[in-house]
Amino acid sequence: xxxxRGQTESTDKxxxxxxxxxxxxxxxxxxxxxxxxxxxxEKPIDDFLGRAQQxxxxxxxAQTQVWKxxxxxxxxxxxxxxxxxQEANKVRDEAIEKAASLQVKDEQEAEQAYMKAIEQAQKExxxxxxxxxxxxxDSVRQSLTAYKKTIGQGWATHRQALERxxxxxxxxxx
Numbered sequence: 001x002x003x004x005r006g007q008t009e010s011t012d013k014x015x016x017x018x019x020x021x022x023x024x025x026x027x028x029x030x031x032x033x034x035x036x037x038x039x040x041x042e043k044p045i046d047d048f049l050g051r052a053q054q055x056x057x058x059x060x061x062a063q064t065q066v067w068k069x070x071x072x073x074x075x076x077x078x079x080x081x082x083x084x085x086q087e088a089n090k091v092r093d094e095a096i097e098k099a100a101s102l103q104v105k106d107e108q109e110a111e112q113a114y115m116k117a118i119e120q121a122q123k124e125x126x127x128x129x130x131x132x133x134x135x136x137x138d139s140v141r142q143s144l145t146a147y148k149k150t151i152g153q154g155w156a157t158h159r160q161a162l163e164r165x166x167x168x169x170x171x172x173x174x
């Protein structure tokens with residue numbers, strides 16, 4: 001198609017314009033793409049930073065919860081220790097009270113046994129003393145009986161001797 005020179009120019013200009021237009025369009029499209037990519041890059045970065053911020057906030061919250069749980073555990077441990085200590089004190093006090101009660105009871109029983117032993121010893125002493133007195137009295141009685149008998153025999157012998165002597169004297173004198 002050979003058309004006149006004017007037509008060729010306009011076609012060239014058209015093509016040039018079309019070529020220029022696409023370059024401007026490419027530039028604009030590139031700028032839009034860069035903006036989109038930048039936005040797309042910024043969007044994931046913003047999303048990442050947002051998630052990182054949320055994670056950090058969650059971490060801080062978790063750390064706070066862990067600290068609260070630790071403090072609560074400490075309080076429970078203190079409460080548990082206090083309860084155990086109170087129970088131990090109660091058991092100790094009851095054991096001391098029971099030991100004191102047993103000591104008093106044992107002392108009373110020992111005193112009763114002591115008093116009973118004293119009574120028994122006194123009873124045995126009185127019995128032994130009575131037996132000794134009886135034995136002594138019997139011995140004294142036997143001794144007196146033997147004495148009286150011996151004295152009686154002595155007097156009898158003395159009288160017999162005197163009578164013999166008197167007989168002998170009266171025979172000689174008489």
